[in-house]
Amino acid sequence: MSPVTALLAGTAVPPAPAPARQARPSVGFPTLPGGGRAALAVECSSRPQKKGTKHHMKTRPKKTQPWDIKRRPTQYPPLPPLPPDWTLVAASATVDAEEALAPAAPVLELAAAAAPAAAD
Numbered sequence: 001m002s003p004v005t006a007l008l009a010g011t012a013v014p015p016a017p018a019p020a021r022q023a024r025p026s027v028g029f030p031t032l033p034g035g036g037r038a039a040l041a042v043e044c045s046s047r048p049q050k051k052g053t054k055h056h057m058k059t060r061p062k063k064t065q066p067w068d069i070k071r072r073p074t075q076y077p078p079l080p081p082l083p084p085d086w087t088l089v090a091a092s093a094t095v096d097a098e099e100a101l102a103p104a105a106p107v108l109e110l111a112a113a114a115a116p117a118a119a120d
Helices: 003-009 052-059 097-101 108-119
Strands: none
Touching: none
8 A cells, every 4th residue: 555545545644743834725736634745646546437428438349351341232223202290181071070079870781681681
């Protein structure tokens, strides 16, 4: 464990306080409980890992063969036109609400055709 990590973990004894020479507050350095100052060093990883998009860009499959480099996306025929969402109707072609809600008329042809067969 490095001395800085030990200091942050609280297992190391901080250095003896320095005599107070200046009255201004210390900027950029933390103040120790005894009144001294300590400089903290940042410990970096020896092998940092790439994050997110940078990793995906580095490890993505790359085209290396000439036949693969010359390959183009598939060309599909254009799609047919879509049907309209709204249809305009002439003002004279309005339907009454009562006619639209009325039940359908019963079919009499089927009843008439079935009656003679039952009489026999």
